[in-house]
């Protein structure tokens with residue numbers, strides 16, 4: 008059975024988001040994958056040693072900066088490296104990643120000004136995963152991801 012790497016905040020069960028919020032995915036396809044045991048939940052920011060809740064952070068050029076001031080690039084980088092290690096270890100067929108996050112975003116991210124402004128871009132963990140050749144889907148693209156899985160398992 009092919010495995011899927013998934014943002015842990017979508018997987019649910021453990022509170023990992025910066026705002027301690029719950030964004031558990033409830034799409035029937037996702038729940039089926041969960042039941043089948045094919046999902047590998049990962050939270051790059053928790054892997055990087057950051058607490059929950061934690062200050063909102065955004066990518067600013069090559070760095071990741073917290074809204075409270077500290078440079079958290081090292082923590083985000085450590086988390087991205089661990090996400091990539093687990094993707095390789097589990098030989099995942101693709102990754103389903105929470106949109107807009109400075110780690111897991113795959114289409115848009117916030118622009119680094121903390122003014123609630125999104126720009127096209129990707130989070131640091133997604134950058135690592137894509138650079139290693141992994142396919143990325145956002146949670147809004149679960150049905151497209153399901154077709155991709157079907158093809159991969161033929």
Ligand code: SF4
Pocket residue numbers: 014015016017023024025049050051052053105108110111
């Ligand atoms: S780093 Fe990714 S998995 Fe962790 S809370 Fe943020 S979006 Fe979810």
